[in-house]
Amino acid sequence: MQAYVYKSLRKQDTYVYLSKRDDFAILPEPVRAPLGDLVFVLEFTLSPERRLARAEAAVVMANLQSQGFHLQFPPTQPDPMVDG
Template identity: 75%
Template sequence: MQAYVYKSLRKPDTYVYLRKRDDFAVMPDPVRLPLGELAFVLEVALTPERRLARADAGVVRSNLATHGFHLQFPPTMLDPLVDG
């Protein structure tokens, strides 16, 4: 599964993974708007073997398949898709 990663220019260390490049419409406005402008960072293949530095690749794949996006927050913040 391919993922497209964007960083929030408003919220430090906050990233959005999208299933389709530039498909911000999959994110509800209450989630998207507080992030401000999003800048493309990289395209990554999320295989079962892929390890990510600050996220569980399985959770990211699951959120992409279910919601079309995944939010990665700074380590000090809870992830509402996992911890909520």
């Protein structure tokens, strides 16, 4: 399965994966509007075995198949008292 990744220029470290290149019409307006402009950053073949930095491939694939898109939000800030 091909995945097309776009970076939000308005929301730092927020990415949108699409199942079809430049198919922004698939995004519901309440999802699309806060993201602002989206810039293409990457195309790759997604498989269940593929390791992704901040998401599980199976989850991304399921979202792409069911909705046509997947949102990747920035990681939460670690608590230095707990994680440090």
